[in-house]
Amino acid sequence: MEHTQAEAARTAQPVPAGGAPGTRTVPGGLGGSAADAEKRRGVRRMKALATGLLLAVALVYALAKWAGAAGAGGWTGYVAAAAEAGMVGALADWFAVTALFKRPLGLPIPHTAIIPNKKDQLGQSLGDFVGENFLSGEVVRRRLRSVGVGARLGRWLAEPGNADRVTAELSTALRGALTVLRDSDVQAVVGEAITRRADATEIAPGIGALLEKVVAEGGHSRVVDLVCTRAHDWLVDHADSVLAAVSGGAPGWTPRFVDRKVGDRVYKELLRFVAEMRDMPDHPARGAVDRFLTDFAADLRSDPATREKVERLKSEVLGRGEVQDLIASAWGAVRAMIVAAAEDERSELRLRVRSALLSLGERLAADERMRNKVDGWLEGAAVYVVTTYQSEITALITDTVASWDATHTSRKIEAHIGRDLQFIRINGTVVGALAGLCIYAVSHVFG
Numbered sequence: 001m002e003h004t005q006a007e008a009a010r011t012a013q014p015v016p017a018g019g020a021p022g023t024r025t026v027p028g029g030l031g032g033s034a035a036d037a038e039k040r041r042g043v044r045r046m047k048a049l050a051t052g053l054l055l056a057v058a059l060v061y062a063l064a065k066w067a068g069a070a071g072a073g074g075w076t077g078y079v080a081a082a083a084e085a086g087m088v089g090a091l092a093d094w095f096a097v098t099a100l101f102k103r104p105l106g107l108p109i110p111h112t113a114i115i116p117n118k119k120d121q122l123g124q125s126l127g128d129f130v131g132e133n134f135l136s137g138e139v140v141r142r143r144l145r146s147v148g149v150g151a152r153l154g155r156w157l158a159e160p161g162n163a164d165r166v167t168a169e170l171s172t173a174l175r176g177a178l179t180v181l182r183d184s185d186v187q188a189v190v191g192e193a194i195t196r197r198a199d200a201t202e203i204a205p206g207i208g209a210l211l212e213k214v215v216a217e218g219g220h221s222r223v224v225d226l227v228c229t230r231a232h233d234w235l236v237d238h239a240d241s242v243l244a245a246v247s248g249g250a251p252g253w254t255p256r257f258v259d260r261k262v263g264d265r266v267y268k269e270l271l272r273f274v275a276e277m278r279d280m281p282d283h284p285a286r287g288a289v290d291r292f293l294t295d296f297a298a299d300l301r302s303d304p305a306t307r308e309k310v311e312r313l314k315s316e317v318l319g320r321g322e323v324q325d326l327i328a329s330a331w332g333a334v335r336a337m338i339v340a341a342a343e344d345e346r347s348e349l350r351l352r353v354r355s356a357l358l359s360l361g362e363r364l365a366a367d368e369r370m371r372n373k374v375d376g377w378l379e380g381a382a383v384y385v386v387t388t389y390q391s392e393i394t395a396l397i398t399d400t401v402a403s404w405d406a407t408h409t410s411r412k413i414e415a416h417i418g419r420d421l422q423f424i425r426i427n428g429t430v431v432g433a434l435a436g437l438c439i440y441a442v443s444h445v446f447g
Contacts (some may be wrong), residue, residue, distance in 0.1 A: 036415050043418035054094070058428060059084040067350040078440055085436020086429045093428030097421045101410045116406040123401025127394035135390045137383040144379045150371035152366025163357040166234035167350055171342040178335055195318055203314055208300025209296055215293045222279070224289060228278035236273050241265045337405045 061083035068076035098104045099112040115122070156162050214220050235242065243263040275285045299306040317323055326399065341349035363370055386393070401409075414421075 015313070018303075036412070039415040040250045040411075043280055043415060043422065046419045046422035050090070050094070053426055053429050054087065054090040056081055056435075057083045057090065057433065061087060077444075078437060081440035082433040082437035085439070086433030089432020089435070092432075093425045100421070101414050113299060113410075115410045118397075119404065119406050119409055120181070120402050123398045127398040130262075130397060131390050131394040135279035135386045135393060137304060137387050139199055140382050140386050141379045144382055145375065148371075149378050150364055152373035153374070154361050154366075155373065157357050157361025158365050159361070160358065163354050163361065166357055167354045170353060171350060174342050178339055183335070184431050186335075187329070192237060198314065202307065204300045204310040207310070208297045208302075210295035211293060211300065215290060215297065220285075224286060225278065228274055232271065232274045232278055235267070235274060239267060242270070284331065318345055 024360070061080055064076045064080035064083060068080060095104050100114050101110070102116070103109060103112045136234060157166070277285050280286075296306075300310065338349075341347040346352065373383075402414075
């Protein structure tokens with residue numbers, strides 16, 4: 001009926017190398033911890049108590065029978081009947097409790113050693129029970145609705161301390177994610193995405209529409225003003241260069257003084273033209289620029305030849321290594337900026353996230369429609385998960401139980417519930433004795 005000393009020593013054997021202190025690894029993934037060892041000791045104590053009670057009533061029975069045979073009186077019959085029924089109840093309950101975990105006395109009695117023999121079926125039944133009673137869509141939806149997640153979340157986020165905590169956790173998660181990502185991988189993805197997007201989109205019509213709007217609103221005038229101002233300043237600062245260029249392009253047979261006069265005249269006319277174009281908003285040259293830009297914008301939108309040239313130029317520019325390096329290097333700057341903002345508690349990013357969380361909490365606490373909407377989202381997401389992956393979740397239970405070793409599973413379960421089961425043996429002894437006494441008494445009263 002009891003574990004042998006060898007079994008007890010084997011149960012409490014020391015931890016093997018590589019195991020955690022106070023634990024013992026067993027087949028099937030079950031481990032024996034110090035707490036499990038203490039529970040097994042408690043089970044052994046309760047077994048000894050129940051067995052001792054059985055031996056006590058057996059001794060009482062023997063003494064009562066001896067006293068009755070010696071003529072001690074009629075009371076010995078009552079004591080003997082109570083002790084006899086107590087032994088029967090104790091033995092019956094011992095059989096029932098022992099049959100859960102092993103074969104009583106090692107005998108091949110049918111329907112014994114239930115847990116070792118029915119372990120896989122028990123695991124399947126446990127998985128089915130969890131799936132039907134805990135992972136059904138209606139149960140999950142009803143439970144979440146009774147909890148009121150939206151209202152609780154709103155009240156929690158409305159507290160500044162909680163908003164600070166969430167902001168700090170989000171910042172830590174963001175920094176961790178950026179640290180895990182390899183720059184080379186992200187740069188390659190960003191570069192490929194930008195290039196693919198640009199290749200798939202024709203840019204000429206968009207540029208034409210933008211240019212047409214800029215010209216119509218006069219936005220290009222500032223660019224013309226800037227060009228004219230810079231050109232005038234350059235001519236003033238580099239008069240000798242202009243004169244030398246004009247003189248150098250003159251025929252060799254012309255006199256030098258003629259070349260200088262021609263160069264001086266060209267320089268003055270060029271300087272006057274640029275100055276007038278700079279100072280006169282209605283200068284004819286400005287009108288020519290307006291007409292050119294207007295016509296070019298129209299060609300970008302509707303002329304196939306112009307659009308084809310722009311697309312060819314776009315492909316050539318994007319294909320250059322310098323442009324690809326520039327696109328890829330942009331990630332480094334963005335990453336550094338985000339990391340710096342996430343680490344700085346007073347950064348605009350963290351302040352805005354904190355403000356958004358507080359605002360969300362206040363709205364959830366005050367706006368019932370928003371709370372209902374959030375609750376609906378959470379319920380829908382939870383129901384989708386449990387209904388879609390119900391079989392996978394229950395399979396985790398059944399597969400885990402199936403992987404356990406039958407003998408060690410039985411010992412593990414017995415360590416957790418064995419003490420309570422031994423009380424069944426004790427109660428069976430007591431109740432059996434009382435029942436036997438009552439039956440004996442009633443039979444004597446009614447003859």
